[in-house]
Structures are given as C-alpha cells and as structure tokens.
Amino acid sequence: MTPAVRVPPVLLLAVVLHTAVFPQLRLFGVAADVMLLLTVATAIVGGPERGALMGFAAGLLADCFLQTPFGLSALTYCMVGWFVGVFQTRVLHAVWWIPVLTAAAATAAGTVLFVGLGAVVGQDQLVSSHLPAILGVTALWSAVLVTLMVRLLRWAMMVDSARAGLVLR
C-alpha cells in the first residue's frame, strides 16, 4: 500500500463528509469546511508542496458543488496549503495545541482569502454580515477535527510522527 493508493479514498471520504454529513450538523447555520481542513492537515503532515497539491485537488472537488466560478476554491486552498506547510517546517518541537491553533487560524484566513479573491472576480455577494459567524464556526470545527484528520493523513501519506515536523500525540 503506497500513498497513491491511500490518498484517493481519503479524498472521497472528505468529499462525502463535506457535502453530506457536516452540512447536517450546523451551528448558527454554518457547517464545517472539510475540504479546507483536509488541505491544512495535509500541509501539517506533509509540508508545503504536498499541502499545495492537496489544496488544489480538494479545492477543485469543492468547486464541483459550488456556483462560484470554477477554480476559485482551488486557487485559495493551494495557497493556504503552501503557507501552512511553510509555517509547520519552521516550528519544531511543537506542543499539541500548535496544530489546533494553526488549523483554526488557517481556516479563518483561508475563508477570508476565498471571499477576497471572490470579490476580485466579481462575486460581491460573498461579503455579507454573516461572515463573522462563518469565520468563527468554521475555525472552531477545524480546531475540533484537526487531530483526527492529521492522524488519517499520516496513515494515508505513510508519514510517521518522528519524521513529521510536529509532535502530535
């Protein structure tokens, strides 16, 4: 079993969670952004290059279910994946709450980036008074779910915790 065999099922699982499971579990009408979380977790486990690649793939899949221009999520998520990857290679000997905080901050930042880039390509409706709630709840969901997602990706990408930049027990 190589990562090439293990990663696609994880992607499929993420799509199902993103489109069918978490939209049912809403807080203040806001659901978790699983595809963005998948990107962040990949970057935490695998670094900037894999983070960017996963961000692109996850973003394109997310775009399939959106009415915003195709490629907007891909553009946003590959940038988020790269930045988180670069950030994690600089933080050594981290404690457990660093990835949790990273996931929350990266999710909020990624969502702002999505809205910002969206506004640039004419999707002005993305900017609304609902935005603070969206940022807060998606960041919270990511913080809660990141530990599980990191474990899943460590299995999928066959990275053992000793070689990863982080100590996440």
Added chain:
Amino acid sequence: MALSRRNGRSRVTLLFLILTSITVLTLDFRGEGAGVIDRVRHTATDAIAPVRDAADSVFSPVGSAFSGITGYDHLKDENAKLKSRIADLQGAQTQNEDAVRELRELLALDHLDWVGNAKQVAARVVSAPVSNFEQTIELDKGSHDGIKVDMPVVTGAGLVGRVVDVSGSRSTVRLITDPSASVGVRMARSSATGIATGDGAGRRLTVGFIDVNADVRVGDLAVTSGLSGGSDIYPASIPVGRVTRADRQPGELQQRVEVKPLADVAHLRFVKVLQVTP
C-alpha cells in the same frame, strides 16, 4: 540547505498550481471552457450522488437530533399552533378553489397562460446548502426528468428559487434568500412592483424600487411580477412572501420594504419544479 531547496521546489509547484487555477477560473468566467468545465462538474456530481444519498439517509436523523436538542419546546408549541392554523386554511381553501376556477376561465378567454396550469415535477431535496456562502439546495431529479436551467421551484406555500444548474440526475436550485438572487415582485393588493433580493439564510428579502407614493402595508402579499428582476426571470403570479416592514423615510425616493418568504426555505424536504422557462 536541504530545507531551502525543498522550499524552492514547493514554490515552483505553488506557482504552477496558482497559474493553473487562474487559467481554469478565467476559462469558466469567460464562458469559453464552459462546456468542458460543466461536463467535469456534472460528472463529479452524478458520480458521487449515490454515496451522498447513502450518507445523507444515515446522517439526516443525526442532523435532526442535533437541531432538535435545542428546539424541542419550541416544536411542541409550534405543533399546537399549526393544528389550529390547518383548520383556518381548510376553510379558506374551499373559497379559493372557486376563485381559481374563475381566474382560469377568464385567462382562457383572453388566451393568457397561467402558471397554475404548468406541468410540475416533484423532487426530493437531497442536500442542504453545501457552502456557507451560498443558499443553494440540490434536488434528486435532473435533465432526465425534464428539468432545465431557469425553471422556477415552488412548494405549496410559495416560491423557493430557480434552477441554476442541471446534470443528468441532479439539479441545483438557488434559493430566493441567496444574496445573489433577485425576484421581480408585485404587491397583490396595490400592484406596486419592485425587486426583492436575498440577504442570506433566515433573513427577510429586501424589496427595492418601490415608489414612495405606492400604498404598501405590512401583511400585503407579494407575488412574482413576471418582469425581469436583475438577472432572474420568473413567470408571473407565484406567491413569494408577506410584507413585514414598509417604511417611508423623508427625502428618499423609494420605500424600505421587507418581505418574509412564504415557503420555509431553510427546512425543505420536497419541492415542485414548474416546467416553464420564462
């Protein structure tokens, strides 16, 4: 050294991915690659539909429990209110049936179409809005069942939205509460026309372009005007909502009007797609 070389390589990858995304984005935006991109989108939607259906049927009770935990008392109250309301409505319905028959006869005399005569496709709502930014729902019927883009979607209560995307077995509906949706509306009592735009989940619609001198009161019924409202066109005379606010501010050229949708667009299970394309 090794670290910076790896970072350098990842930077090239990132640049490549960004450029690819922008290319795809541009193609979709300019409508040039629309055929290919739509096909990819629709294939992905159709391919994953069975898996999502399964997950949906497993998790919708969990979702109901999740929202039920906080709202049980409210539900009991609501149930009692609804029962008395049904009795009222049954009375009103018998009166309306006669009015509908008369309207149909009159319109037929003038050879005018009435939206109530349109063929309907019943569909189940299989997905709540996937994104936090869009008010769209997905239906379990698609082009195989005769659904086309721009067809209006209703419930027994009133207008829900408009079909914006169709694949073989699925269709996507933009709800009237979506911030980018707009509906041309007419006040049933005074015939004042305006354009209702969405303001996000659970919020009322804001109606613009209503003349200051127009007679609009709280409680008035708003129906589709059949006039183009921004980008979206609906057939005339579909009930949309009731006016909850109508203010005149001194010095302004239009009234501030808000409309509450008649259809409970946040909790839809079944809808009807009217087979008319305006």
